[in-house]
Amino acid sequence: MMLHKPNNQAVNCPQRRILISVSVLGSAGPIRFVVSxxxxxxxxxxxxxxKYAREGRWPVLGSDFKEFVLYCPSIPGVEALSPLETxxxxxxxxxxxxxKSHVQKANAATAAAAATDEEDHKRQPIDLKGNNNRSWKTWFNKFVHLTKVSCH
Structure with a gap:
């Protein structure tokens, strides 16, 4: 018995599949797999x-995908990718x-560093001769004084 394909059926084109590489923060190497x-x-x-859990990688991440964000470093200026995008x-x-907790901490640290830098510039006037009021020698002497270890 011979089966024939009817001519009036539309032929489905196969979906394009791509190999992607996902690096997990704190993990040894990227996870690679094929996806549509x-x-x-x-x-x-x-x-x-x-895949991360099946491979037994460390640190243990958990299974709630809502706690994670995906970034594409090759696209400048893009924050986290939207979960609804393809x-x-x-x-x-x-x-x-x-x-997400790492992202929030990184954003908070960046904002705090920017605020601290701005406050330091306000507090520290610079001489026109190029000498700062705080010299590196003063800082070094204070650092050495604070870290002196007494020997018995």
Whole structure:
């Protein structure tokens, strides 16, 4: 018996699949796998977490994909990728996965550093001759004085 394919059926084109590499913050190396270009970012994060757990990698991340964000370092100026976007729409193949708490800490540290730098510039007047009121020698002497260790 011979089976024939009817001519009136539309032939489905295969979905484009891409090899992506996801680096997890604190892990030894990237996780690589093939994914459809139409796959959502949230599904990719879920897949990364499953593969990460199957491989027994450290540190243990957990399984809640909502606690993580995915970045594409090859796209400048983009914050975290939206979970509803498709992974193929960014054009990148290398991604970074961060836990949201790390992102919030990094943003807070950056904001605090910027505020501290701004306050230091306000407090520390600079002479027109190029000499700062605080010299490196003064700092060094204070540092050495504070770190003296007495020997018995």
């Amino acid at each position: 270009e139409d796959e959502r970012v949230a599904a990719v994060i879920r897949t990364v977490l499953k 992974i193929g729409s960014f054009g990148g193949r290398n991604f970074k996965l961060w836990k």
